[in-house]
């Protein structure tokens with residue numbers, strides 16, 4: 001997708017396995033887009049995450065659920081580029097690709113949860129991430145910035161004083177941002193479904209309908225429909 005840099009205040013990237021997408025991802029994306037003043041937040045499902053177990057559900061289903069979840073939220077867009085690429089899904093490759101499309105001047109913000117920030121030094125060529133984008137870490141219940149180590153040093157070396165600094169430059173800063181804390185995880189949702197419990201209000205209703213229709217996340221494929229709510 002070609003964007004005109006003059007029209008854009010900045011692009012946000014929110015990656016994940018989205019297995020399935022839930023209100024934690026959605027609320028974080030909406031709030032970060034608004035508070036950072038981004039014209040668009042792109043949610044990018046990972047095909048083969050390098051530092052996570054393989055997703056339980058295939059990429060086609062995860063993308064379909066994401067598209068349903070974003071249907072009524074114009075500022076949030078599903079971007080399937082990693083699903084079309086072979087090999088592991090390195091975030092640096094994705095950012096480099098998007099940077100080439102939007103030009104050198106448009107601010108690009110890689111948005112991640114605090115749980116992802118603390119593992120940043122395990123990412124492929126992680127120190128180069130801030131060459132192509134800003135990194136914005138959203139607070140997540142139970143996760144805190146480490147007290148020492150190379151991730152803390154990296155954060156301190158690049159730390160932005162506030163969001164206005166992100167839109168003033170195309171890349172290079174790290175911002176830790178407080179957002180509404182929603183202690184929801186895809187793991188918890190998959191476990192609830194396996195136990196036959198309701199996941200209502202944890203994911204959009206359209207996604208619940210999709211899960212039910214395709215009998216995802218349930219060991220018992222013949223489970224009566226009303227049990228998956």
Ligand code: ATP
Pocket residue numbers: 015016017018019023024025028111112113114115116138139140141182183184185186187188
């Ligand atoms: P899983 O439980 O399968 O590990 P997850 O719920 O952590 O999944 P992912 O798709 O792996 O979801 O996460 C994508 C991104 O969303 C990560 O940066 C993660 O930190 C962030 N994220 C996930 N859940 C929340 C939440 N409840 N609040 C804020 N950020 C979240």
